[in-house]
Amino acid sequence: MAIYESEHTKFMREWMEKHPEQIEEQKKGRALWWDKPQDLDSQARAQASKVPVKPYYYDINH
Structure with missing residues (x-):
């Protein structure tokens, strides 16, 4: 079975x-x-500070 390869590739x-x-x-x-x-600390802070979005804005x- 041949694997397809695009022209761009x-x-x-x-x-x-x-x-x-x-x-x-x-x-x-x-x-x-x-x-x-x-930086795991800044990622954790960013995740914790997220505000939930309303279902209908x-x-x-x-």
Whole structure:
């Protein structure tokens, strides 16, 4: 059984093979936007301070 691979995936795979320097750029971009250190205390405070949302926002009777 053949596994489907989209044209975009094929293009990106070929691009990365032809341009190996882009791997470092990819890692830098990921570190800039996604790989952040996690602080469990601040996450717990944020979770505890959430206000429950009303079922219907515009209903003034509830």
